[in-house]
Amino acid sequence: MLDEPGTGRPADYATGGLVHLNGNSLGPPRRTLAAELTRVVDEQWAHRQVRAWFQDGWLDLPRVVGDKLARLLGAAPGQVVIAGETTSTVLFNAMVAACRLRADRPVLLVEAESFPTDLYIAASVARLLDRELVVETRDGFDHHLAHRGEDVAVAVASPVDFRTGERRDIGETTALCHSVGAVSVWDLSHAAGVLPTDLDANGVDLAVGCGYKYLGGGPGAPAFLYVAERLQSTVDFPLTGWHGHADPFAMSGEFTAADGIDRARTGTPPLLSLVALDHALDPLLEAGIDALRARARELGELFVELVERDVPGAVLASPRDPDRRGGHVALRIAGADKVERALAERGVLVDARPPDLLRVAFAPLCTTRDDVRRAVAVLHDVIGGDADPASDAGRGVR
Ligand SMILES: *Cc1c(COP(=O)(O)O)cnc(C)c1O
Numbered sequence: 001m002l003d004e005p006g007t008g009r010p011a012d013y014a015t016g017g018l019v020h021l022n023g024n025s026l027g028p029p030r031r032t033l034a035a036e037l038t039r040v041v042d043e044q045w046a047h048r049q050v051r052a053w054f055q056d057g058w059l060d061l062p063r064v065v066g067d068k069l070a071r072l073l074g075a076a077p078g079q080v081v082i083a084g085e086t087t088s089t090v091l092f093n094a095m096v097a098a099c100r101l102r103a104d105r106p107v108l109l110v111e112a113e114s115f116p117t118d119l120y121i122a123a124s125v126a127r128l129l130d131r132e133l134v135v136e137t138r139d140g141f142d143h144h145l146a147h148r149g150e151d152v153a154v155a156v157a158s159p160v161d162f163r164t165g166e167r168r169d170i171g172e173t174t175a176l177c178h179s180v181g182a183v184s185v186w187d188l189s190h191a192a193g194v195l196p197t198d199l200d201a202n203g204v205d206l207a208v209g210c211g212y213k214y215l216g217g218g219p220g221a222p223a224f225l226y227v228a229e230r231l232q233s234t235v236d237f238p239l240t241g242w243h244g245h246a247d248p249f250a251m252s253g254e255f256t257a258a259d260g261i262d263r264a265r266t267g268t269p270p271l272l273s274l275v276a277l278d279h280a281l282d283p284l285l286e287a288g289i290d291a292l293r294a295r296a297r298e299l300g301e302l303f304v305e306l307v308e309r310d311v312p313g314a315v316l317a318s319p320r321d322p323d324r325r326g327g328h329v330a331l332r333i334a335g336a337d338k339v340e341r342a343l344a345e346r347g348v349l350v351d352a353r354p355p356d357l358l359r360v361a362f363a364p365l366c367t368t369r370d371d372v373r374r375a376v377a378v379l380h381d382v383i384g385g386d387a388d389p390a391s392d393a394g395r396g397v398r
Pocket of ligand 1: 024086087089113117118158162187189190223261349
């Protein structure tokens with residue numbers, strides 16, 4: 001197991017003595033990160049200055065790190081690039097490009113449970129390209145594809161519901177899209193680094209995700225993009241920056257898309273953030289995605305069992321079957337935001353999502369079983385007892 005005594009893995013992360021179970025962004029950094037950044041600044045930047053872009057491989061880093069990440073995502077090399085933007089911009093790029101692959105179809109289909117930015121971007125893309133936006137809840141999404149799918153250009157979905165953690169099967173949904181001729185776009189933000197996504201085996205078309213959740217890339221880590229090799233020569237991105245040009249340094253006045261995944265690049269990448277993401281990926285790759293998944297599943301199960309035993313007032317908002325959940329568990333608790341703050345005051349970081357969800361995420365390499373026990377004990381103190389009259393957060397669950 002990854003955190004049996006002696007392996008020392010969680011000790012490799014600088015936790016500040018806190019329990020990190022927040023699923024929205026930042027986990028703790030590796031203790032070696034600062035030294036790695038210093039190395040790049042001192043040995044590369046300071047030493048070679050601008051020449052480091054070529055001499056230290058900086059220009060290739062978005063693809064090199066992309067190939068590393070590809071191993072976690074179940075993709076062969078040459079299909080993932082660290083796009084250097086936010087998930088939102090990368091999603092925009094992917095959605096427009098996907099719609100352009102189906103110019104003759106009117107509908108852009110999105111899951112209603114999507115993360116807000118996905119809904120906002122889809123609405124904007126539909127407006128921009130004069131398509132019809134169809135927003136359907138989970139079952140309606142499948143139903144729409146199955147019964148009216150021949151109108152669908154692009155279907156956008158996530159393998160993990162960001163609120164409840166409920167999974168959507170990537171292979172089944174992608175196959176359903178393909179059976180009606182629609183293009184699939186996946187947002188892997190809550191899956192990358194904690195769930196096998198098997199992008200190649202599942203026949204996924206395009207996928208995006210952020211670098212700062214389970215991948216641990218740090219504050220504002222750049223997002224990634226996957227484009228299946230079979231689509232790379234035809235896919236036409238709206239963001240046509242010079243780094244996506246076939247010959248960026250020719251400084252041509254006309255855009256000619258690069259071959260392969262490089263055409264998805266836009267401009268100068270955020271080098272230091274890329275280095276931090278690269279550094280975060282190493283222990284994840286060493287563990288392998290199956291072990292990461294098994295570990296997150298085990299920690300999630302421990303949490304649910306302890307909550308059922310010690311915090312009977314909390315209602316599980318996630319599926320009880322661990323195979324139907326991603327890397328996090330959500331509890332339904334009135335005043336979840338107050339509970340979040342009360343837990344934080346006691347050193348346990350989780351996150352609340354309106355109106356009443358408390359999300360608890362289990363980053364496999366930096367979370368211990370003791371962290372889980374401590375979190376449940378503190379949760380019990382905060383909402384399970386009457387000890388803290390200042391917190392009225394628990395009322396709804398008693
Ligand atoms: C966290 C998250 C994002 C974040 O988007 P940014 O533009 O990187 O802030 C997007 N989509 C999903 C599903 C997320 O969970």
